[in-house]
Amino acid sequence: MTYASIAFGVCPYVAIVVFIVGHVWRWKQDQFGWTSRTSQLMEKRWLMIGSPLFHVGALLAVLGHAMGLLVPAWLTEKLGVSDHVYHLMAVTGGVLAGVLLLSGLAILLLRRFITKARLRVVTRRADIVMYIVLGLTAVLGFTGTLVNVFTAGHDYRSTVAIWFRSVFTLQPDVAAMAASPWYFQAHAVCACAVLAVWPFSRLVHVWSVPLGYLIRPRIVYHTSAE
Helix, strand or coil, X not given: CCHHHHHHHXXXXXXXXXXXXXXXXXXXXXXXXXXXXXXXXXXXXXXXXXXXXXXXXXXXXXXXXXXXXXXXXXXXXXXXXCHHHHHHHHHHHHHHHHHHHHHHHHHHHHHHHHHCXXXXXXXXXXXXXXXXXXXXXXXXXXXXXXXXXXXXXXXXXXXXXXXXXXXXXXXXXXXXXXXXXXXXXXXHHHHHHHHHHHHHCHHHHHHHCCHHHHCCCCCCCCCCCC
16 A cells, blocks of 8 residues: 555544544543643643633634535635635635644643643643644644745645545545645644544543533522522
8 A cells, every 4th residue: 555545545534433432432431531631720821821822723723624625616616706715715714723723832832841840740641642743733734824825835625625525435535635735745644643642632621612501591699698
């Protein structure tokens, strides 16, 4: 098997299986550890700056990837969105998401490993691996965005997006992904690594977002006099 066949025809499915099975295992073995393992009590000031930047940037990145990878080019053309307008929207959103995400991640990493040495003690090995692969994924993705800003760039909708959608039809178009630039290929491989590491790191807290608080009944408090 060639590198492309392994990286883009096998790794995605391995990552998905590990992602699913790993979450089931983690839930059964470590329900009490199913949290972000917050360190707010140890340091709050830098956390209050880095965390919102990172989470907002990550949310924008996810939305941008959903639009760029799941929405085919023919559909945007049918909706009257020209290639020029789409390009402006993509690079503007990509730059904003990248700046926010990388700035927030840099602050959180400096806080955890440089400025507050005691935070290193409560950092698990799986989380360190997560920081590495997540950081590489973000840097490579931002690199692709910057290349498209300052040069003619690469139309990822004709390669990466086609491959991405083909993965879910169980017929991965390896050739399409292999035709993309190296930074898009590396970005995809690192994204698979993020999926594989996810269940064993603090990223599991994503599934514990307390959305129920938005619809729960109000809690009424009474004083002892009442």
